[in-house]
Amino acid sequence: VFALIVFACLVGDGYSSQPEDPQLYCIFNHNGDACRYGIGIGVLAFLACIFFFMVDVYFPQISNTTDRKYLVLADLGFSGLWTFLWFIGFCFLTNQWSWTRAEDVYIGADSARAAITFSFFSIFSW
Numbered sequence: 317v318f319a320l321i322v323f324a325c326l327v328g329d330g331y332s333s334q335p336e337d338p339q340l341y342c343i344f345n346h347n348g349d350a351c352r353y354g355i356g357i358g359v360l361a362f363l364a365c366i367f368f369f370m371v372d373v374y375f376p377q378i379s380n381t382t383d384r385k386y387l388v389l390a391d392l393g394f395s396g397l398w399t400f401l402w403f404i405g406f407c408f409l410t411n412q413w414s415w416t417r418a419e420d421v422y423i424g425a426d427s428a429r430a431a432i433t434f435s436f437f438s439i440f441s442w
Contacts (some may be wrong), residue, residue, distance in 0.1 A: 318434045319365065321431075321434045322435050322438070323355055325434075326354045329424035329428070330428070332421070343425075350412040368391050399442040
């Protein structure tokens with residue numbers, strides 16, 4: 317759920333334009349990498365959650381203990397990696413938001429703060 321919120325906030329209000337220039341830019345200090353990183357880990361985390369949920373549903377039907385062991389280790393390893401990536405994302409988004417000038421953000425400030433907040437929550441949920 318947190319990944320969906322981060323993804324939705326960045327896709328919905330993460331890009332803005334200035335009145336005199338119709339070109340879209342990322343509201344995080346005009347750094348497109350910040351928005352792309354948040355969207356990327358949000359989408360991949362959501363897809364991974366769906367995959368591991370399906371693995372959990374079919375887990376009792378897997379009789380081979382070696383396959384079970386590898387699935388559990390894959391889940392554990394992926395969760396550890398994604399915890400680290402969410403921490404990097406939180407630090408990156410927070411840093412870019414701190415360098416963003418207030419006059420550059422017409423709309424989307426609440427969405428940016430929500431993306432930062434839920435990326436922080438995602439560290440603990442993973």
